[in-house]
Amino acid sequence: MDTPAASNEGLRPWIASYPDGIVWDDVIDTTPVHEQVLAACAKNPGAVALDFLGGTTSFGELAESIVAFAGALQSQFGVTKGTRVALMLPNTPFYPIAYYGVLRAGGTVVNCNPLYTVAELGHITANAGADIMVTLDLQQIFEKGEALLKAGHVKKLIVAHFPNALPLVKKILFSVAKRKDLAKVSQSPHAGVITSFEDLLARKDSPSPVTVDPSKDIAVQQYTGGTTGIPKGALLTHANISANMSQIDKWGDGLFLPRSTVVAVLPFFHIFAMTVCMNVPLSNGTRVVMLPRFELKALLNLLTRTKANVLPAVPTLLNAIARADTATAEQLSSLEVAISGGAALPDEVRSAFAKKSKALLAEGYGLTEASPVVCCAALRKASKPMSIGLPLPGTDIRFVDVDSGKVVGVGENGELQVKGPQVMAGYYENAEASQDAFMDGWLRTGDVGHMDEDGYVFLVDRIKDLIICSGFNVYPRTIEEATMTHEAVEEVNVIGVPDEYRGEAPVAFVKLKAGQSVTEADLKTFLAGKLNKIEMPKEIIFKDALPKTLIGKLSKKELREEYAQTKGRKS
Known part of the structure; x- marks a missing residue:
């Protein structure tokens, strides 16, 4: 547990604008996320943790799979503290099992976007030294894993059988109607270094204890270009990840507790979804309903079926809902809060969405290097229009003149800079980039904006060309x-x-x-x-x-x- 320095409201005007009951200098929980999730599983093992296209996984089943996967990683692959394991998975139950299993085994997760080209994936896995990759037997994804094996960027693949994620009827239909979409893994020329995900779980190996130092040990090595074109591995410690979860939880004021259901249509390999759609709800024992990718009809059907009330989204997704004639107010009626992140939310999209849904639409802001959330509009009441809200509990921000490097006053534009327990340890094996990312101990975001007299933050531009x-x-x-x-x-x-x-x-x-x-x-x-x-x-x-x-x-x-x-x- 970490407690931020005592607040100084003269330097932190946002504190006066905090919703009732939320405290800036509250205690921040830095218990490693896998420990929190396993504790939530033990607390209510019969509750539904994951819903994937109608197929469900209970918290008890999730815990069993996490522990078994961690044990197999240790016994079969020698995963230990610091071992990098790449995950190239869309949203399926396999992702959280693999993610928490890697962390329980002592390893470090390296997220890989399955949409990336082989060259991009090769840079990430080679730079990280991730010899092991977890992926799926869907042909379009598996063939990239094969290419990485052939190029020597990874040495071993763990492959999950996609139909096993589906409820029984859909599993049978998929295996018949879409058999051609599945790779023939056993016929791969690399079959000797490919292991079945399900076979590893069936071993039920017990993992050895791993002592984690939350402030030093790296949980996730998340690749980002920041403001340059060559992806760098942001080193996010266990404390960075869990601190941001704790900050979001406090800011949500009960929103992420089990009475809620959170929609995960954003991909878990993206830092925003990893934290807000997966880590925060599951650590609270809250149900997560998943889609493997965004399709409007599938999302509307999911909302109708599950009555989910929390939708983390990007503006693109919100715009698609707002503009679609097929999206009715009735289908969206269960939504209480939509959280927009990942990109600036245009006012036109905000207005159009409000005509379709009564949900509170809150814009947040973050970056990979901050695990990721820095600021967010209130999640229980309306905030100032066009603002990205207020700094989260335990988070300090300032604005610095781009030319002089001097801190600017209220209302003046400058580069947004951040301090807080969620800020990364640095970039992997890149001392120069790590040094450039900070100014006097403050994380440089590369975004330009200002704060008003009430502490609300507004962004106006980006310094670089990203x-x-x-x-x-x-x-x-x-x-x-x-x-x-x-x-x-x-x-x-x-x-x-x-x-x-x-x-x-x-x-x-x-x-x-x-x-x-x-x-x-x-x-x-x-x-x-x-x-x-x-x-x-x-x-x-x-x-x-x-x-x-x-x-x-x-x-x-x-x-x-x-x-x-x-x-x-x-x-």
């Missing part, structure tokens, strides 16, 4: 480098533009080589094998020349101005 698309980081450099590999391309510059559906989307400006020609459709087809769907440019605009700075560097500033003047030309 594009946040549907809550995911997209790096212009990645798109530019892929585009430059086309033989007809001479120069390319990528910017982020406002997008009603995704929040932001990349647009590529391209100059072709003399005498060369290529269409937008042809170039997108070429890029399809090099970029994931999130990175694919919304639009490719061909120009005779691209603007440059005085020293000859390609400049984005003029392109942003040009695009804004055309009022967001659409493809």
